[in-house]
């Protein structure tokens with residue numbers, strides 16, 4: 144492990160710390176190791192299996208950090224746009240947005256969009272991952288007079304995601320109305336499948352420049368592809384370090400020795416607790432910058448691991464529920480439940496050892512000597528003390544906790560974290576014997592939306608009728 148790398152600490156799930164009823168005993172750890180090294184009768188050696196799947200090309204996300212073409216394409220576009228882009232707008236949803244948001248909040252200052260000095264000549268970033276007319280309308284009012292200085296990056300792997308299509312159609316009309324077809328061509332860059340899909344056809348027809356969503360890489364595993372790299376590089380994030388961090392982590396998570404493989408340990412602990420009724424997985428960063436990584440993780444975990452069918456089409460109805468919380472904010476909102484509510488959660492803290500900056504509290508006001516204990520203290524020390532205090536309180540209530548330590552938050556450690564949790568997701572899916580890379584349950588909602596929005600054809604008309612009869616408001620139940 145690189146000295147500067149992120150580290151996983153898991154003593155606070157052991158029976159030694161939280162007792163045998165809730166903690167993992169040595170014998171149970173041996174069972175978990177057996178799941179991974181193939182001694183268990185249920186599964187083969189899992190780390191070898193995942194490495195084998197990768198070699199067979201079944202997990203192409205694993206190779207993204209090594210691809211040289213994608214960052215080169217991204218950098219080429221960034222240099223072309225330099226000096227003429229004041230606003231960069233991502234239109235996308237799910238895996239085509241959450242990674243972009245997470246990179247931006249983790250690696251750029253809080254006031255980036257507002258403060259020119261903090262932005263250092265880079266564009267403002269806006270990521271729209273919804274179809275709320277009030278929110279989007281407010282943005283349109285602002286951007287309408289700035290279109291020639293605004294780049295719209297429409298991201299959709301499939302090209303048929305209704306939310307992204309609707310946003311794009313509104314922007315397209317606005318650009319055509321205000322700056323014509325050449326303006327449309329200049330201001331839109333599409334990130335989509337290399338050969339197929341509606342967005343590919345639209346791009347070819349309109350002459351948009353494009354970036355590629357790599358074949359076989361699902362949205363939630365795509366942040367290290369042009370999907371996430373482009374907006375990051377436009378906003379000055381060091382994408383080479385991001386990818387280097389992911390490569391560093393790759394060395395660790397392909398290691399076949401369970402106890403040296405942090406992704407295997409995370410998966411094993413989550414699986415152990417899921418099987419014992421602790422089926423809620425709370426990720427709680429003690430860092431405002433890391434809060435959206437917890438949101439990114441929430442999608443990765445939920446869409447990858449929430450599955451009805453396992454291998455061999457077996458009905459399994461499985462899935463740990465990911466929850467995001469933020470320290471210290473949610474100590475005043477959630478921790479009452481976390482300590483005294485049902486003991487059904489595993490806590491993953493994210494802790495930063497060295498904040499990029501720190502602030503002193505200042506002297507205690509004269510009428511408040513009670514605040515003397517807080518005088519001239521570092522705010523970062525306070526935040527980390529609150530993390531330790533919360534963890535201590537949870538352990539006192541026999542709640543299992545793990546911590547991912549960030550020596551500091553930078554592109555390299557964020558790259559490590561992303562890769563760590565992607566591979567941990569793959570291992571957890573192997574333990575559950577499910578496919579991490581599909582999302583069949585999302586389809587029905589998509590089809591229902593198409594039908595309700597008037598997609599032509601008898602099948603869609605019938606579906607729309609069926610939906611309306613089931614969901615029509617029955618006044619008897621309206622109070």
Ligand code: PA5
Nearest residue numbers: 237238239299300301304362363
């Ligand atoms: O992880 C996923 O696959 C999804 O969340 C997708 O990213 C999301 O549905 C958007 O899909 P698309 O990129 O095809 O528009």
